[in-house]
Every structure is written in C-alpha cells, then in structure tokens.
Amino acid sequence: MNIDELRREIDKIDKRIVELLARRSSIAKVIGEIKRREGLPVIDLIREWEVLSNVRLESLKLGLNPDTVLSIYRRIIDLCRASQNAPKVAFLGPRGSFSEEAARRFFPLEESIEFKEYPSIRDVFRAVEEGEVDYGVVPIENSIEGGVNETLDLLFETKLKICGELEHRIRLNLIGKPGIKIEDVKILVSHPQAINQCRNFIERALKGVEIREATSTSRAVKMALESEYMAAIGSELAARLYGGEIIAKGIEDYRDNYTRFFLLGWEDSPRMDGCKTSIIFSTHHKPGALYKALSVFAERGINLTKIESRPIKGRPWEYMFYVDFEGHRDDDACKEAIEDLRGRALFVKILGSYRKVT
DSSP states (O other): OOOOHHHHHHHHHHHHHHHHHHHHHHHHHHHHHHHTTTTTTTHHHHHHHHHHHHHHHHHTTTTTHHHHHHHHHHHHHHHHHHHHOOOOOEESSSSTTTTHHHHHHHHHGGGGGGGESSSSSSHHHHHHHHTSSSOOOOEEETTTTTEEEHHHHHHHHHHHHEEEEEEOOOOEEEEEEETTTGGGEEEEEEHHHHTTTTTTHHHHHHHTTTEESSSSSHHHHHTTTSSSSSEEEEOOHHHHHHHHHHSSOOOOSOOOEEEEEEEEESSSOSSTTEEEEEEEEEESSSSHHHHHHHHHHHHTTEEEEEEEEOOOOTTTTTTEEEEEESOOTSSHHHHHHHHHHHSSSSSSEOOOEEOOOO
C-alpha cells in the first residue's frame, strides 16, 4: 500500500473511532438517566477506576504506552460524564483551600464537574443530604494535628456514607504579590495552624516580621495580594487562583504532613480488594467492655488502622469509638466481626466501606 492508501485507511479508522465514541457517550447518558431515576449517584468512581485499570492492562498486552492511553481514556470518560449532566461536588472553602485541592484529586477530569465551595464542614454534609450536590469532600484527620472532631461527629449524626478516601500532602508556600522579594515582607498572614506548621522557616527567614491570623489560608492569600509588604502561607492552588507569586515553596516544618479526606455520598463502595471500613460504636460503661468489643477483630485477624474516642453528647464521661479496619463490610470475616460486635456493644453504625484514591 502507498501513503495515500494508508492515509485513507487511517481516515476510515478515525471515522469508526468517532462513531464508537458517540455510541459510548449515548450509552453513558442512558445509564445516567437510570441512576437519577433510581436516586443513585451518577458518578461511580469505583467503576471508573476499574475501567482505567482494564484499559491499562489491555494497553500493555498490545504494546502501547499505558500512560498515553490512560491520558486519552480519561478524556473519553470526561466526554461521557458531560453527556450525563455535570455532577456537583461540595468542598470546604474558600476557593484555593486544601479541601479543594483534594476534591480535584478525587475528580481529576474536572471539566465535567461543578465544584462548589461551602463555609463549613457541616454545610458540606448538609449540601449532600439535601441534594444540592452529588458528593462532598471533608477532612477527617491530619498526620500532625490529629482527627477532625466535627467530621467525626457529623458522620455519627447523618446518614451519609464514606465512599472514598485519599491522603493529600499538605505543601505550604510563602505567597505574595508578583515581584515581591522575601526581604520586602513586613507582615505575614495565615491560618494559625499553618503558621504553627512553619515555625522553623519563620524563625529563619522572617524573623521579626509581624504575624497576623486569618480564618483560612485562602483568605490569607487574598489579603496578602492587597498589600505591597504582606505575604501569606497558603496552597499552590490559592496562588494560582488569586494571581499570587510563590516566594518560597514547601516551607512546612515537617515534610510528612498529610491530611486524610473522605468523599461523602449516599452509597459506599461495592465489595472489592483493597477496601477499608469505618464504623462507630459505644459500649457498656464497665471494666473490660472496650477490650471485649475490639477482640472481635483480633479473633478474626482483622487489622485496625485507627481508633479514636469521642464524647457522647448529653451523657457526660461516656464515649463512642470511631474505628477504621482493613476489609469490606461484606467480607465474611468482617461481616462476622460486625455481627459479633453488635452483641457486645450498645450500638454499631457502619459508616461505609471504601477504597483509597492514589
């Protein structure tokens, strides 16, 4: 075959590819309509991860570069999502927050997603419960500061499920107006937690600078950009959104600074390998009660990855326990452990089984 004949063959293949894309998109649209009719979330992250995993394996079998093929396929998923109407995702604002960064990692094909900021964790929960959005993204735990109590309490109070988690590296940056130099900074502003996590850098590079507090790192960046001599500690996303310049990157004292985020929805993950499960329970207020409750997991070789106590409101000095463990709630061993726990605890609430987004 000569070049012209080969090009005509490529044209035929391209035409067929576009026809198949249209067919795939139309099927996705019908699936979206069925899900909405049945009150199910339109986006199924687990299904999307399965599709991408299958595509990667097929690419390797056929000798194609899997990263390139996956990049193309993410755009195909984006196209199909658009045909189902853009889902809405709530995050703890304001814009440029680390919660927004996490939300965009949960949903990297962001052109087909409507991200909505909310002023509090409670508002994120409410927005999902009342149907304003399809999903919510909230922080649950920081590797330095510990658990986020408000999130723990709301998981107990509401009917929402945990349907995904990710660990997001918190990278703090010194941000100011374009052109500002570090020696020009007279005032430093940020959230108190961010300031505390950058004490070494502040003592070394900004000694003697006036320090002011803001309600969030995002708000601090906006404040800094209104002044010639002010800098903020905030995220790279905030710098990009508000037109700031990063004066110094990665100024946090501890590089192992991570925050876990949960993805909230009405359905958790179907059973598959690599899941974790979260529950809340309380025990009788007597010696050995907690030991007996937790032994249901040890007896079945189930690994606990987190346990944290929270006071029960209205019942002074009594506590409920938040537990994460490896495995899905429908795994035989996990199912047996939960049923056994119900016989030893005052109450047990399953918060969801889910996979980690990497």
